[in-house]
Amino acid sequence: MPSLLDLLAVDHPIIQAPMAGTSTPAMAAEVANAGALGSLGVAAMDPAGAHAAIVAVRERSRRSLNVNVFCHQPAHPDAAVEAAWIERLRPEFERFGAAPPKALREIYTTFLHDDAMLSTLLAEKPKVVSFHLGLPPEERVRALLGAGIVLFGSATSLDEGRRCVAAGVHAVVAQGYEAGGHRGVFDVEAPDDRLTTVALTRLLVRHLPVPVIAAGGIMDGAGIAAVLRLGASAAQLGTAFVACPESQADAGHRAALMSNAANHTVMTRAISGRPARCLANRFTALTREVAPREVPSYPIAYDAGKALNLAAKAKGETGFGAQWAGQGAPLARCLPAARLVGELVAEMA
Amino acid sequence: MPSLLDLLAVDHPIIQAPMAGTSTPAMAAEVANAGALGSLGVAAMDPAGAHAAIVAVRERSRRSLNVNVFCHQPAHPDAAVEAAWIERLRPEFERFGAAPPKALREIYTTFLHDDAMLSTLLAEKPKVVSFHLGLPPEERVRALLGAGIVLFGSATSLDEGRRCVAAGVHAVVAQGYEAGGHRGVFDVEAPDDRLTTVALTRLLVRHLPVPVIAAGGIMDGAGIAAVLRLGASAAQLGTAFVACPESQADAGHRAALMSNAANHTVMTRAISGRPARCLANRFTALTREVAPREVPSYPIAYDAGKALNLAAKAKGETGFGAQWAGQGAPLARCLPAARLVGELVAEMA
Numbered sequence: 001m002p003s004l005l006d007l008l009a010v011d012h013p014i015i016q017a018p019m020a021g022t023s024t025p026a027m028a029a030e031v032a033n034a035g036a037l038g039s040l041g042v043a044a045m046d047p048a049g050a051h052a053a054i055v056a057v058r059e060r061s062r063r064s065l066n067v068n069v070f071c072h073q074p075a076h077p078d079a080a081v082e083a084a085w086i087e088r089l090r091p092e093f094e095r096f097g098a099a100p101p102k103a104l105r106e107i108y109t110t111f112l113h114d115d116a117m118l119s120t121l122l123a124e125k126p127k128v129v130s131f132h133l134g135l136p137p138e139e140r141v142r143a144l145l146g147a148g149i150v151l152f153g154s155a156t157s158l159d160e161g162r163r164c165v166a167a168g169v170h171a172v173v174a175q176g177y178e179a180g181g182h183r184g185v186f187d188v189e190a191p192d193d194r195l196t197t198v199a200l201t202r203l204l205v206r207h208l209p210v211p212v213i214a215a216g217g218i219m220d221g222a223g224i225a226a227v228l229r230l231g232a233s234a235a236q237l238g239t240a241f242v243a244c245p246e247s248q249a250d251a252g253h254r255a256a257l258m259s260n261a262a263n264h265t266v267m268t269r270a271i272s273g274r275p276a277r278c279l280a281n282r283f284t285a286l287t288r289e290v291a292p293r294e295v296p297s298y299p300i301a302y303d304a305g306k307a308l309n310l311a312a313k314a315k316g317e318t319g320f321g322a323q324w325a326g327q328g329a330p331l332a333r334c335l336p337a338a339r340l341v342g343e344l345v346a347e348m349a
Numbered sequence: 350m351p352s353l354l355d356l357l358a359v360d361h362p363i364i365q366a367p368m369a370g371t372s373t374p375a376m377a378a379e380v381a382n383a384g385a386l387g388s389l390g391v392a393a394m395d396p397a398g399a400h401a402a403i404v405a406v407r408e409r410s411r412r413s414l415n416v417n418v419f420c421h422q423p424a425h426p427d428a429a430v431e432a433a434w435i436e437r438l439r440p441e442f443e444r445f446g447a448a449p450p451k452a453l454r455e456i457y458t459t460f461l462h463d464d465a466m467l468s469t470l471l472a473e474k475p476k477v478v479s480f481h482l483g484l485p486p487e488e489r490v491r492a493l494l495g496a497g498i499v500l501f502g503s504a505t506s507l508d509e510g511r512r513c514v515a516a517g518v519h520a521v522v523a524q525g526y527e528a529g530g531h532r533g534v535f536d537v538e539a540p541d542d543r544l545t546t547v548a549l550t551r552l553l554v555r556h557l558p559v560p561v562i563a564a565g566g567i568m569d570g571a572g573i574a575a576v577l578r579l580g581a582s583a584a585q586l587g588t589a590f591v592a593c594p595e596s597q598a599d600a601g602h603r604a605a606l607m608s609n610a611a612n613h614t615v616m617t618r619a620i621s622g623r624p625a626r627c628l629a630n631r632f633t634a635l636t637r638e639v640a641p642r643e644v645p646s647y648p649i650a651y652d653a654g655k656a657l658n659l660a661a662k663a664k665g666e667t668g669f670g671a672q673w674a675g676q677g678a679p680l681a682r683c684l685p686a687a688r689l690v691g692e693l694v695a696e697m698a
Contacts, residue, residue, distance in 0.1 A: 327548035
């Protein structure tokens with residue numbers, strides 16, 4: 001069996017996390033050219049947007065690219081929950097001289113149902129396609145494998161890891177509880193054991209027959225070396241890349257990440273409708289006491305969250321952003337992506 | 350500055366966690382004789398009991414011993430909360446043919462106020478005294494330092510770590526969110542960032558001027574080697590030792606730990622009154638929806654929890670125990686403590 005690095009055709013056991021909405025073609029290309037695995041998160045793009053992003057990476061790099069899709073169950077619309085959510089947020093919109101949306105929409109299509117996205121991936125054949133929030137049906141996996149694409153699943157538990165392996169992926173991303181952004185739990189209503197990077201990585205390495213990629217709280221070469229010592233075949237870093245100039249993170253997100261605000265993150269489902277780790281900000285404070293059942297289904301809640309952030313930003317308030325970050329946020333650096341990869345490699349030695 | 354291992358006069362960067370109620374003099378002595386740091390948790394003992402336990406260790410080992418005390422703020426009695434708690438648990442007691450206590454008591458004295466415990470420690474001079482759940486006042490720290498005792502503080506955040514250093518400790522235990530047993534937060538009412546072992550260890554190593562000891566989710570030599578790579582000077586393992594024959598864990602706790610039940614742990618304050626990580630069991634299921642303000646103050650709630658466990662055990666039901674365990678529980682082994690230390694050392698290589 002080839003090693004994971006051989007399979008991926010990369011030089012270093014470092015993966016830039018996909019980060020839908022934050023990663024860019026420039027970031028993925030710079031990371032790839034530096035010998036690590038660059039990634040695009042296309043969960044917030046339509047197939048044409050994903051195609052354009054993949055083409056944009058290829059214009060800058062011929063090295064390996066990972067394209068990440070969200071495999072969540074489709075939203076469960078609930079008019080009463082959504083109306084109550086709009087009313088709950090109305091005073092916040094009004095504070096910024098705006099009105100909330102009249103109704104909330106399912107703003108993204110899950111990859112489970114997105115035939116055009118599948119066709120795009122099969123046509124473009126990125127080196128890797130990675131799944132988050134679940135797994136696609138068997139025939140989609142078979143089609144991707146048939147195109148020679150390497151597949152990653154994402155797991156937050158041993159059970160999810162085993163389901164990834166049963167689905168036929170080549171490697172499993174062990175996403176620890178400390179990781180920023182959307183938590184990969186397949187079923188948001190099931191109890192969550194909140195396994196951390198150390199506990200989950202070691203458990204998956206001991207029990208799964210495929211390479212494990214550790215993710216969550218890893219910010220520097222020492223962190224990468226540590227998870228390799230746990231038996232991971234590579235480390236995936238997201239928050240470490242958020243402040244890179246190639247990132248799409250907005251000024252408010254960057255400023256918060258490079259300030260003392262980075263010391264506090266919270267797992268919340270109030271922003272998007274699914275649990276995700278965010279810098280503690282005005283949005284997370286406002287929704288701290290909200291019960292999960294009061295939040296509309298993903299991505300319906302996100303429609304409201306994005307509208308509120310836009311209304312607030314129009315008045316100069318950045319504290320309602322989806323400022324995703326993992327617990328390692330206080331160690332974030334503002335460096336060009338390729339230089340960051342170089343530093344990480346040097347620190348691992 | 351001498352290395353932490355030189356300061357402790359131990360051979361290996363391995364600390365058996367104190368684990369009040371679970372560790373024993375035999376465990377501490379066996380661990381110490383195997384070249385690691387053995388520990389006694391005396392939070393549930395009175396000074397005479399602590400003295401006897403220290404003497405019992407010394408009869409078996411002349412090597413270094415760590416004695417751990419709980420430095421929590423004294424309980425805030427609240428008759429209404431306690432009466433409501435008793436009523437909430439009454440049906441459970443009745444299920445086992447028992448009645449709940451008429452009133453709940455503060456069953457342990459905090460080290461902050463325990464002059465006799467301080468005198469015992471000053472007389473017995475264990476190599477190390479470690480603080481959990483807070484820090485003692487300056488004059489107590491000064492007295493212990495004056496007796497030549499090495500001091501550890503326990504921190505769950507950078508702020509707590511800095512307070513430990515300001516108090517004058519020689520090393521700080523970075524207790525990750527995945528750790529079993531009582532979570533060391535100084536103030537249970539403050540927001541908890543739930544920093545995990547990876548995130549917290551790296552943050553403390555980067556910012557504190559004293560050695561850091563990583564704790565939480567570490568179960569084997571790979572885990573120890575990983576946290577050393579993060580910059581920790583040693584690893585502290587608790588759950589790894591719970592199933593050792595020298596442990597005081599009862600049969601129900603051991604059976605749960607060695608079963609599939611080990612796959613699920615929860616952080617709960619319902620058992621003792623402070624957040625602690627426990628195997629998911631009947632007690633944690635019963636109290637899953639309880640709001641923190643409904644639980645009596647530590648250790649008043651523990652008086653009820655222990656009584657309920659005794660009533661249940663008398664009828665053969667072991668699911669109400671304080672079955673403390675960290676997220677690494679599925680990797681627990683049942684080995685004599687000295688042999689476990691030997692395995693850990695071999696695995697680190």
